[in-house]
Amino acid sequence: MIKKCLFPAAGYGTRFLPATKSMPKEMMPVVNKPLIEYGVEEAIQAGMDGMCIVTGRGKHSIMDHFDMNYELENQIRGTNKEELLVDVRDIMDRANFTYIRQREMKGLGHAILTGRELVGDEAFAVVLADDLCVNQDKGVLAQMAELYKQFRCSIVAVQEVPEDETHKYGVISGEMIKDDIFRVDDMVEKPEPGKAPSNLAIIGRYILTPDIFDIIEKTNPGKGGEIQITDALLQQAKTGCVLAYKFKGHRFDCGSVEGYIEATNYCYENLYKKNSQKVELDKKSTHRS
Ligand code: G1P
Secondary structure, eight states: OOOEEEEEOOOOOGGGTTTTTTSOGGGOEETTEEHHHHHHHHHHHTTOOEEEEEEOTTOHHHHHHTSOOHHHHHHHTTSGGGGGGHHHHHHHHHOEEEEEEOSSOOOHHHHHHHTHHHHOSSOEEEEOTTEEEEOSSSOHHHHHHHHHHHHOSEEEEEEEOOGGGGGGSEEEEEEEEETTEEEEEEEEESOOTTOOSOSEEEEEEEEEOTTHHHHHHTOOOOGGGSOOHHHHHHHHHHHSOEEEEEOSSEEEETTSHHHHHHHHHHHIIIIIHHHHHHHHHHHHHHHHO
């Protein structure tokens, strides 16, 4: 039912300099696939087909990635290298990509508001591609899209984090209304140490109802002088309802070197290797038959 997914992708990725000096952080590969492709796959798995990407200066390679590369494809036609493009070609067949440029970096709330023209007047998902979420079974967005069907309100993904890390996140508090689902009554963007309302940190997956755009428009700059989606969502929680969902799956903070390495090791062992083994087995069995 939710068809569109917004990817704020205009940020500089300063934590990964110098790698991100001329390359978008969303294009950093985890094993052999750029981060943003994992996010797009997650959105497709959740039934979405409209990928709305908020880009900025120097982000051309994201657009190129989800487009044909005639020269390269001509070069490898008929060779076993073609197999390596199967997944991304499938994505291009199944999803539509639209782009808009964010001229100034004024915070995540502002980036989401910039995507308004692409999203229109319908509920939509948001993926922060540097939070890589993997679940063997159902992806995090698919879990959240299912919840949306039931509750029809904005939902943020949360995860318990150690108390000394709450200052890195938006943090919620609320009453648990069902297993792993909370009705949000407070939300603070990057609280000072010791001032977090709980240890439930927001992870980069959201489902937002379209009234959020008008709320963001009226939201004053908050933490760091930026327009924060967390502040807009608190407003929405006060006048309506916002849920927080403790999702099933692993999340890696690929905006940090440590998280990126962990994600690479995990994806190599659990996705890449298993997939290569399966491809080999399939090849053998088609050979035999
Ligand atoms: C953003 C949000 C924050 C959230 C985090 C998740 O912060 O503002 O509320 O917890 O993403 O990764 P950023 O990490 O972009 O500073």
